[in-house]
Amino acid sequence: xxxxxxxxxxxEILQEVINIGMGQAGASLAKLxxxxxxxxxxRVSWVSDVDFVGQVEKLVEGYSNSWxxxxxxxxxxxxxxxxxxxxxxxxxxxxxxxxxxxxxxxEELLLDVTNILVGACLVGVAKQIGKKLxxxxxxxxxxxxxxxxxxxxxxxxxxxxLLIEVNFCLxxxxxxxxxxxxxxxxSIEQLRSxxxxxxxxx
Amino acid sequence: MSVxxxxxxxxxxxxxxMLKSIPEGWDVDIxxxxxxxEALAAxxxxxxxxxxxxxxxxxxxxxxxxxxxxxxxxxxxxxxxxADIQPKAKLRVISLGALAFxxxxxxxxxxxxTLAECGVYSED
Numbered sequence: 001x002x003x004x005x006x007x008x009x010x011x012e013i014l015q016e017v018i019n020i021g022m023g024q025a026g027a028s029l030a031k032l033x034x035x036x037x038x039x040x041x042x043r044v045s046w047v048s049d050v051d052f053v054g055q056v057e058k059l060v061e062g063y064s065n066s067w068x069x070x071x072x073x074x075x076x077x078x079x080x081x082x083x084x085x086x087x088x089x090x091x092x093x094x095x096x097x098x099x100x101x102x103x104x105x106x107e108e109l110l111l112d113v114t115n116i117l118v119g120a121c122l123v124g125v126a127k128q129i130g131k132k133l134x135x136x137x138x139x140x141x142x143x144x145x146x147x148x149x150x151x152x153x154x155x156x157x158x159x160x161x162l163l164i165e166v167n168f169c170l171x172x173x174x175x176x177x178x179x180x181x182x183x184x185x186x187s188i189e190q191l192r193s194x195x196x197x198x199x200x201x202x
Numbered sequence: 203m204s205v206x207x208x209x210x211x212x213x214x215x216x217x218x219x220m221l222k223s224i225p226e227g228w229d230v231d232i233x234x235x236x237x238x239x240e241a242l243a244a245x246x247x248x249x250x251x252x253x254x255x256x257x258x259x260x261x262x263x264x265x266x267x268x269x270x271x272x273x274x275x276x277x278x279x280x281x282x283x284x285a286d287i288q289p290k291a292k293l294r295v296i297s298l299g300a301l302a303f304x305x306x307x308x309x310x311x312x313x314x315x316t317l318a319e320c321g322v323y324s325e326d
Contacts, residue, residue: 009215016213019258020306023285036290039258041212128307202219 005046005160006192013195014125015044018164021124026168028116033097038169045163052161052182053151059163060147060178063087069150070114072138074122077131077190080183081154082122084114084138085147093175107140114138117166117179129194151180158182204229205322208250210241210267211283212259216306220254220283225314228323238262242270250278252322255300257284257291268298279322283308 006014019042026037047055064087072082086094094113095106115138126133141150162181167174183191207230211217217234224230233249235241239262244250257264264282271278282295285306292303301320304312317323 012213012215016215019213020285023258023287023306027287030288030290037288039286041258041260199215202222 005048005188006195009199010192010195011044011046013199014191015042017125017128017195017198018042018044018121020128021121022166024124025117025120025166028120029113029168032112032116033170035097035170035172040167040169042167043165047161047163052180053148056151056161056163056178056180057147059165060085060087063176063178064089065146066144067147067150068110068143069141069145069147070110070138071141071153072114072118073136073155074118074133075136076134078122078126078133078183078187080158080181080187082118082182083141083151083154083180084110084117084177085150085180086110086177088144090175090177091143093170093173097170097172097175107143110140110143111138113177117177121164121179122181125191126194129191129198131190131194154182159185160188204231206231206233206249206251208233208235208241208244208253208278210235210238210253210259210264211256212236213256216256219307220313223308223310223313225310225317225323225325228317238264238267238270241267242274242276245271245276245278246274252317253278253280255280255282257282257286257295265294265298268295268300272299279320281316281320281322283313 022042026039030037066088068086068091070084141153160183164179167176209217209220233244235244237259255264280300281302282300283304302316304316318325
């Protein structure tokens with residue numbers, strides 16, 4: 001049996017907690033790329049793990065036909081797998097910003113940026129709700145692939161999937177990417193209890 | 203006389219957190235706005251002598267509100283409360299006329315201290 005995803009109030013707190021995490025991500029990205037990053041409100045939605053690939057495909061329809069994906073596992077009180085997916089345009093923009101030309105450098109850049117985004121988002125969330133979290137190193141799943149190719153390569157089936165749409169607007173051009181967070185049932189419960197405690201601290 | 207306090211944040215939770223963090227005994231009339239356009243509309247009606255302003259918002263962001271205040275010559279003492287922690291963001295809001303920058307998440311004490319520093323609230 002699947003547990004209930006978060007209710008409206010819990011989601012509202014999660015949204016703000018992620019927003020704060022993204023502020024940290026934006027600052028780290030600004031430092032890495034040496035630019036000013038205009039933050040936008042991240043869009044957060046839940047999809048059930050059953051056919052989550054299909055649902056993610058629908059949600060990102062129109063962004064790109066070709067994607068790069070980086071996967072990063074996390075464990076401890078929150079456990080799951082995070083995927084950062086970048087449309088072809090986002091990859092080009094990033095490479096352009098860094099002045100990278102060859103493919104090897106692009107790969108390295110995607111890993112660096114994923115580490116920052118996933119790290120800041122999840123560490124930001126975990127820290128605010130008082131939960132412990134550790135990370136494995138990010139690995140590249142593929143570049144220039146259809147989205148389902150990237151998302152099927154995962155460790156195991158999870159229970160819930162949190163999709164976060166992140167847009168960073170740089171003076172030199174926009175850059176957007178999507179974070180797909182797959183989590184276990186136990187982690188959702190940890191997330192829920194942490195969010196409730198965080199709310200009650202005010 | 204009570205102070206017209208305007209709380210601007212797109213997150214309902216964040217507005218609630220700010221409401222709960224307002225120093226006890228501070229005599230304020232509170233108005234809330236969920237984006238920059240709503241904030242400017244409230245400011246034009248004189249509902250924001252003191253403003254707690256988020257930066258990252260849909261429709262019109264906090265930078266846009268500060269520009270609006272400047273361009274329309276509105277009177278408002280603005281404290282920016284934001285998760286955007288880039289040093290340049292802070293410089294930008296101060297250059298646009300904000301009195302202070304408070305980083306999210308914040309606590310009651312730091313909000314009171316910031317408001318006191320800006321001279322809009324006295325802790326005694």
